[in-house]
Amino acid sequence: xxxxxxxxxxxxxxxxxxxxxxxxxxxxxxxxxxxxxxxxxxxxxxxxxxxxxxxxxxxxxxxxxxxx
Numbered sequence: 001x002x003x004x005x006x007x008x009x010x011x012x013x014x015x016x017x018x019x020x021x022x023x024x025x026x027x028x029x030x031x032x033x034x035x036x037x038x039x040x041x042x043x044x045x046x047x048x049x050x051x052x053x054x055x056x057x058x059x060x061x062x063x064x065x066x067x068x
Contacts (some may be wrong), residue, residue: 020046030055 019026020042028039032055039045044052 018046 015028024039025041026041030037044050047053
């Protein structure tokens with residue numbers, strides 16, 4: 001008799017955030033896979049809920065911290 005096996009649980013998605021204390025030069029491309037966003041300024045890309053501050057460009061894990 002074969003024992004039924006349960007499917008492995010999926011890995012939780014970990015969203016890494018960049019360190020706001022690290023300076024980023026304007027024009028720096030995001031290091032997240034599948035993302036082509038370029039850093040404009042702290043006000044546009046790091047603060048608030050505006051379209052530049054909320055990343056929706058990638059479904060996969062990051063290569064390195066973004067914009068670092």
